[in-house]
Amino acid sequence: MSAPVLVAEGLTRELPGDPPVTLVAGADLAIEPGKFTAIVGPSGCGKSSLLYLLGLIDRPTAGRLLLEGRDVSPLSGDERARIRLERFGFVFQFHFLLPEFNALENVMMPIRRLGRLSLAQAEARARELLGFMGLAGKAEKSPDKLSGGERQRVAIARALANDPLLVLGDEPTGNLDSVNSARVVDLFRSLAHEQGRAVVCVTHDPGIAEVADIRVSMLDGRISEVRRQG
Amino acid sequence: MFPRLRLLVHIAAKHLLVRRRQTAVAVSGVAVGVGFFLAVSAMMVGSQTDFVKTLIDAAPHIIVSDELRSPRPQPGVAAFAKEGAVELHGFKVRTEVRGIKDWQEMLREIDAIPGAIASPSLSGAVTMRLGGRDEALAVIGIDPSIESRVSTISDKLRTGRLIDLERVQGGVIIGEDQAQRLGLGMGDVVSATSARGGTRSLRIVGLFKKGQQVGSGVGYMLLREAQSLLGRPFVINRIGVKLADPYSAEDVAARLEARHGYKAESWQERSADFLGLLVTRNVIMYTVVSAILLVASFGIYTAVSNSVTDKKRDIAIMRSMGFSQGDLQAVFVMEGMALAVAGVFAGWLLGYVLMSVLGSLNFSIQGEVRHLPLDRSSRQYLIAASASLVAGIVAAWLPARKTARVDPVDILRGAV
Numbered sequence: 128m129s130a131p132v133l134v135a136e137g138l139t140r141e142l143p144g145d146p147p148v149t150l151v152a153g154a155d156l157a158i159e160p161g162k163f164t165a166i167v168g169p170s171g172c173g174k175s176s177l178l179y180l181l182g183l184i185d186r187p188t189a190g191r192l193l194l195e196g197r198d199v200s201p202l203s204g205d206e207r208a209r210i211r212l213e214r215f216g217f218v219f220q221f222h223f224l225l226p227e228f229n230a231l232e233n234v235m236m237p238i239r240r241l242g243r244l245s246l247a248q249a250e251a252r253a254r255e256l257l258g259f260m261g262l263a264g265k266a267e268k269s270p271d272k273l274s275g276g277e278r279q280r281v282a283i284a285r286a287l288a289n290d291p292l293l294v295l296g297d298e299p300t301g302n303l304d305s306v307n308s309a310r311v312v313d314l315f316r317s318l319a320h321e322q323g324r325a326v327v328c329v330t331h332d333p334g335i336a337e338v339a340d341i342r343v344s345m346l347d348g349r350i351s352e353v354r355r356q357g
Numbered sequence: 358m359f360p361r362l363r364l365l366v367h368i369a370a371k372h373l374l375v376r377r378r379q380t381a382v383a384v385s386g387v388a389v390g391v392g393f394f395l396a397v398s399a400m401m402v403g404s405q406t407d408f409v410k411t412l413i414d415a416a417p418h419i420i421v422s423d424e425l426r427s428p429r430p431q432p433g434v435a436a437f438a439k440e441g442a443v444e445l446h447g448f449k450v451r452t453e454v455r456g457i458k459d460w461q462e463m464l465r466e467i468d469a470i471p472g473a474i475a476s477p478s479l480s481g482a483v484t485m486r487l488g489g490r491d492e493a494l495a496v497i498g499i500d501p502s503i504e505s506r507v508s509t510i511s512d513k514l515r516t517g518r519l520i521d522l523e524r525v526q527g528g529v530i531i532g533e534d535q536a537q538r539l540g541l542g543m544g545d546v547v548s549a550t551s552a553r554g555g556t557r558s559l560r561i562v563g564l565f566k567k568g569q570q571v572g573s574g575v576g577y578m579l580l581r582e583a584q585s586l587l588g589r590p591f592v593i594n595r596i597g598v599k600l601a602d603p604y605s606a607e608d609v610a611a612r613l614e615a616r617h618g619y620k621a622e623s624w625q626e627r628s629a630d631f632l633g634l635l636v637t638r639n640v641i642m643y644t645v646v647s648a649i650l651l652v653a654s655f656g657i658y659t660a661v662s663n664s665v666t667d668k669k670r671d672i673a674i675m676r677s678m679g680f681s682q683g684d685l686q687a688v689f690v691m692e693g694m695a696l697a698v699a700g701v702f703a704g705w706l707l708g709y710v711l712m713s714v715l716g717s718l719n720f721s722i723q724g725e726v727r728h729l730p731l732d733r734s735s736r737q738y739l740i741a742a743s744a745s746l747v748a749g750i751v752a753a754w755l756p757a758r759k760t761a762r763v764d765p766v767d768i769l770r771g772a773v
Contacts, residue, residue: 175770184677185766205681212679219769223674227371237678239364246360285678297769 131157132292132325133181137190140176150176152348153190158293163319163326165339173348174329175297181327182215182295183207212241216286220298222278224270230257230281231266237288256284260314276307283314294318296328300335312338365684369691372664379663380696383656387700387745388707390653394646394741395708396715399731401642405635407730412628414509417476417597418606420627421613423457424620456592457619463596466616470609472601476500476507479580479594481587483549485559487539494531494549494576498583498593507599510565510577516543517563522579530563530577553588647744653700654748657693662756665689672760673768685760693753694746701742708741 135156142148151173158164158181166174179185180192183199192200199210211217224233234253238244244252257266260280270278279299286294296315300308312335319326319340328335336342337356344352373380457463460477467475479498484491501519505511511519515533522528529549531541541547541561550556559578584590598613600606606623614621625632665672672685712731720727 176766179766179769182677184769205683208676208679208681210679211677215679217677219674223670223769225368225671225674227368227375236364236675239360240678240680240684242360289679 129160131159132195133158134193135177135181135190136193138177138180138187138192139189140173140180140185141188149348151180151187154180154350156181156343156350156353158325158327159341160292160325161319161323162340163316163338164328164341164343165336166327166329166343166345167331167336168345168351170331172345174345176348177345178295178297178327178329182217182293183211184217212237213289214292216288216291216294218279218283218286218294218296218299220301222270222275222282224278224281224285226270229267229269230262230273230284233270233281234284234288237285241289253284253288256287257281260284276303276310279303279307279311280314283311287318291324293325293327296326296330298330298332299328300330300332308332308334361684365688366691369688369695372668372688373692373695376660376664376667379660383660383696384699384703386653386656387697387749388703390649391701391704391741391745392707392711393649394744395704395737396711397646398642398737398740399708399712399733400715400729401638402732402734402737403730405638406732408631409635412631413603413624416624416627417507418600418603418624419598419610419613419621421457421463421596421598421617421619421621423455423594425618426614426620456589456594457596457617459617460593460596463613463617467596467598467613470600473609474503474506474599476503476597476599477580477593477595478504478597479583479587479589479592481551481583481589481594483551483576483586485539485547485549485576487541487547490539492535492539493574494535495574496529496549496551496576496578496583496586498578498580498587500580504577504597507597513565515564515566519563519577521562522577525560525562527557527559527582528562528579529559530565531561532575533564533567535574536561536564549586551587555586555588557582557586650741650744650748653745654697654752657696657700657749658752658756660696661689661693661753662759664692665756665759669763670768672763673765676763676765677769682761686754686757689757689760690750690753693749693757696753697746697749700749701745704741704745705738708738 135154138151138154138156139149140151142150154177156177166177168174176185180187183192187200190200191198194210194214199207202210224230225236228236231250231253234256235249238249238252239246254263254266257263260283262277262280262284265273265277265281270281273281279302283299294315299315300311303311312332315326315328315335316338318324328339330336340355340357342352342354342356343350344354456479464475464477467473476499478500481496483494483496485494486492499522501522505519514530517530519530522530536542539547543561543564546558546560548556549559559576563577565575578586580593584592598606598609600609603624607625610621610623610626613619675685676682712733715729716731718729720729
């Protein structure tokens with residue numbers, strides 16, 4: 128087992144109120160590189176909330192989150208945004224492509240924001256990723272001219288744009304037919320196994336849960352079981 | 358920094374291009390504001406400049422007269438100024454000849470100021486007598502070659518030239534209407550008597566146009582001849598000063614008065630009441646015009662506000678991607694700036710067209726064709742542009758702050 132990239136210690140998220148609503152309660156979890164982790168559980172069990180905490184989109188109300196050994200929970204919004212930009216890639220149930228931009232421009236967006244590559248290099252990188260997703264011929268298409276499966280693959284290409292350490296998926300196959308779902312699952316597995324990234328997916332899909340290396344089950348905001356598979 | 362800015366500009370531009378109609382409305386709002394600002398302020402500033410120019414040109418910039426604003430200090434006080442506590446009562450003031458005494462020296466002093474011209478003159482009252490009719494005339498003795506450079510009286514001549522005063526013995530220029538009353542024409546001779554008893558024959562060598570203040574009841578003569586007619590040889594009682602910079606008149610007048618004691622009145626002092634009115638007028642104009650620009654910026658507010666609301670989902674996704682709140686606010690502020698800039702350029706064009714239309718209008722005043730005095734200086738363009746830009750940025754920044762309140766978690770989870 129290699130050193131975990133992301134470690135949650137007693138991660139808790141409560142919504143203020145009387146009484147407060149607990150979304151995630153004291154979650155302890157280690158996310159490992161090269162492994163495909165699936166978070167499963169019934170609706171409303173807090174699995175997406177946990178994912179947003181792990182992805183630095185939401186802030187925990189208690190507990191610590193260590194990214195490669197460094198506590199990132201007290202960081203400012205801009206610092207957290209910088210980490211998301213450099214290290215994380217997100218894929219959601221809905222593709223969330225920016226409708227004004229074509230597939231290529233959508234994939235280039237995080238690369239341009241990071242600003243490490245020239246415009247030409249950014250475009251080459253985005254084309255390479257689209258090619259890897261089997262979308263080489265659709266780079267100039269606007270999102271509404273693409274099928275659901277194609278859009279989701281563009282979104283995955285965008286998530287990979289800055290070569291992230293960690294890929295986070297929130298029901299990435301939730302809106303796809305079985306053929307496209309299987310394709311996305313294979314993709315996620317290869318991101319972990321062949322590219323050595325840490326991949327975390329929240330899912331309802333038993334097919335994904337089956338093939339995951341680590342299966343995290345949640346119930347009522349708590350992690351009920353962590354099982355290594357395969 | 359630069360590639361990031363380019364990306365944000367790219368996003369802002371896409372947002373605006375997608376919402377063409379709203380963009381067009383916001384831009385035309387600013388354009389109309391800027392255009393009418395330019396047209397209105399061109400008229401207001403133009404007419405004011407015209408008016409002030411008339412005020413300035415109507416008479417010399419500074420008039421030094423032989424009056425004193427305060428009595429001359431008593432000789433005793435002057436002699437014991439340091440000790441103070443000296444005051445004489447019941448002394449008799451020596452009768453002095455009225456007039457500016459050290460005028461030659463004052464002329465030299467004024468001529469030493471770069472671009473300044475001083476014109477000495479002597480005025481006094483005479484009575485013109487013709488066939489049993491008497492007519493009062495205020496005679497002003499001038500040096501025609503200097504006076505023509507100091508004031509605009511030569512423009513007001515119907516016939517004759519100022520310089521003719523030097524060519525004709527006893528030449529005088531009087532008002533057209535007065536000449537008509539006496540039945541006089543060019544070249545006619547009239548006799549004039551002054552209070553001190555001198556009587557001379559004057560020959561009409563020029564006539565002032567009707568309705569001009571300068572020409573009614575006033576006759577211009579050669580200084581030398583006026584001195585002899587009025588019985589005050591070598592004396593003058595007025596120095597008209599023209600300065601290169603009319604707005605320095607107040608300072609120069611104060612300096613002359615402090616040094617020589619004679620009352621030196623600048624055009625500002627003479628026209629203080631008019632200048633006060635102009636200040637009020639400007640306050641009104643800028644209030645109204647700022648309101649126009651402010652209302653124009655409401656269009657920007659609406660456009661940016663709608664854009665933020667419409668783009669909540671995109672804001673959330675960009676936040677998750679790693680865009681900072683500052684990035685997203687910048688995108689929307691830039692949208693507002695782009696609208697303002699486009700509006701300013703369109704407004705400049707509109708203003709230019711409006712001014713051309715206004716400038717081409719002809720008005721007939723007393724038989725003379727006049728155009729509206731318009732100020733087309735770049736200053737107005739710059740004022741309109743900077744005011745619109747500031748209003749536009751504020752109008753965009755207010756709704757752009759809303760991006761900070763977009764909670765990505767809510768949107769990404771609950772979305773479609």
